[in-house]
Amino acid sequence: MSSPLVARALGKRFRREWGLRDCTLELPEGAIVGLAGPNAAGKSTLLALATGLLDPTEGSISVLGRDPLREPAVLAEIGFVAQGAPLYRGFTVAETIEFARRTNTGWDDAGLLAELDPRTRVGELSAGDRARLALALALGKRPRLLLLDEPFAGLDPLAGREFLQLLMDGVAETAATVVIASHVIADIERVCDHIVLLTGGGVRLEGNVEELLESHRILMGPRRPLGTIRGVKEILRERHSGRQLTLLVTTSGPIVDPSWTVDNVGLEELLLAYMAPERLPTPQPPEKVPLRWHG
Amino acid sequence: MIEFHLDPRSGVATYLQIVQQVKEALRLGTIDVGDQLPTVREVVADLAINPNTVAKAYRDLEREGLVVARQGRGTFVASTLASSSRRHHEHLRAQLERWIDEAESSGLDDESIRALISATLREKLGRRVA
Numbered sequence: 001m002s003s004p005l006v007a008r009a010l011g012k013r014f015r016r017e018w019g020l021r022d023c024t025l026e027l028p029e030g031a032i033v034g035l036a037g038p039n040a041a042g043k044s045t046l047l048a049l050a051t052g053l054l055d056p057t058e059g060s061i062s063v064l065g066r067d068p069l070r071e072p073a074v075l076a077e078i079g080f081v082a083q084g085a086p087l088y089r090g091f092t093v094a095e096t097i098e099f100a101r102r103t104n105t106g107w108d109d110a111g112l113l114a115e116l117d118p119r120t121r122v123g124e125l126s127a128g129d130r131a132r133l134a135l136a137l138a139l140g141k142r143p144r145l146l147l148l149d150e151p152f153a154g155l156d157p158l159a160g161r162e163f164l165q166l167l168m169d170g171v172a173e174t175a176a177t178v179v180i181a182s183h184v185i186a187d188i189e190r191v192c193d194h195i196v197l198l199t200g201g202g203v204r205l206e207g208n209v210e211e212l213l214e215s216h217r218i219l220m221g222p223r224r225p226l227g228t229i230r231g232v233k234e235i236l237r238e239r240h241s242g243r244q245l246t247l248l249v250t251t252s253g254p255i256v257d258p259s260w261t262v263d264n265v266g267l268e269e270l271l272l273a274y275m276a277p278e279r280l281p282t283p284q285p286p287e288k289v290p291l292r293w294h295g
Numbered sequence: 296m297i298e299f300h301l302d303p304r305s306g307v308a309t310y311l312q313i314v315q316q317v318k319e320a321l322r323l324g325t326i327d328v329g330d331q332l333p334t335v336r337e338v339v340a341d342l343a344i345n346p347n348t349v350a351k352a353y354r355d356l357e358r359e360g361l362v363v364a365r366q367g368r369g370t371f372v373a374s375t376l377a378s379s380s381r382r383h384h385e386h387l388r389a390q391l392e393r394w395i396d397e398a399e400s401s402g403l404d405d406e407s408i409r410a411l412i413s414a415t416l417r418e419k420l421g422r423r424v425a
Contacts, residue, residue: 168340171334191343191345
């Protein structure tokens with residue numbers, strides 16, 4: 001099967017600023033992809049390029065094997081929930097569903113919305129219900145690719161959890177590939193199995209979450225001059241506090257030196273370390289290329 | 296039926312947490328041969344996690360021969376881990392409880408007890424692996 005989203009040296013310039021630059025990606029089919037990065041990192045720009053809302057300035061993007069701008073028929077297979085879940089606020093829930101049914105061939109709401117009162121106006125729904133309605137409409141298309149832009153913004157933790165439950169249930173049913181753009185890593189780390197980290201309009205880190213976590217470790221031990229540590233490929237971050245030394249490293253093998261306490265690193269901590277501005281170079285996909293660090 | 300719970304701060308991969316919880320339930324005898332595991336959709340709807348993660352955990356358990364997937368019916372426990380070692384559990388647990396009592400009366404608080412146990416476990420078991 002081909003990758004559901006392929007970008008090659010993709011770039012988009014807005015007047016003088018690049019919103020996205022030299023973005024090369026190939027997302028694995030069936031993955032739940034966390035598109036992470038600080039605000040203005042290029043996440044929305046990438047999603048707008050993927051849905052044909054923007055024209056690339058350079059490079060190319062292909063979704064489900066087709067060019068979204070020149071072959072808009074592919075959009076029927078893509079579900080997209082833009083930031084803030086925009087819907088017609090004056091429509092009732094029933095009218096909104098009817099509208100979706102008439103404008104999408106092969107639409108199937110599959111009872112996902114049974115608990116919403118069909119007579120309620122969309123503008124009167126809670127933020128959580130509105131987000132779930134927008135998601136259910138996108139899922140009703142039975143998309144092969146589902147793109148969500150900051151879906152958790154404005155949702156309280158309970159509404160966020162309910163949104164995720166509906167999303168994961170939809171994924172279990174449709175086997176869609178999902179891309180969730182979020183600047184809050186805690187919101188997505190529960191579900192994503194693939195990460196694309198954008199910083200300053202470029203891909204900073206990309207890969208399978210499990211492999212990324214497996215190739216990084218936290219080392220804690222008494223402060224000492226640092227020589228080579230067996231099993232450590234690169235030291236990404238070095239922190240001293242009192243007599244304690246804490247390292248975030250990429251590994252090349254097991255770390256057996258008993259003077260280090262070795263711990264796993266969480267996804268949030270890992271991504272925050274890569275977001276830190278002091279390290280300039282970007283590991284290029286394919287991710288097998290060793291990670292470089294210049295301190 | 297077994298209900299899974301997740302500790303997102305544990306640093307243990309989600310699928311491994313599911314595998315470990317099934318194994319733990321098998322060791323303790325809370326689930327037994329023939330019992331059904333929750334379906335992927337049930338787990339997903341309950342925990343809001345990636346269906347691929349649940350499927351991966353179940354595949355791992357199947358590869359180890361602990362469960363079997365029956366087409367269209369679900370995943371069932373195929374063998375148990377509650378070995379002969381289980382009869383020692385009670386005795387070992389009593390010893391551990393006595394040790395904890397002693398630690399408390401020596402002035403260790405909960406956190407110190409936990410830290411001491413996990414450091415000792417890591418050292419002992421880690422050495423055996425290495």
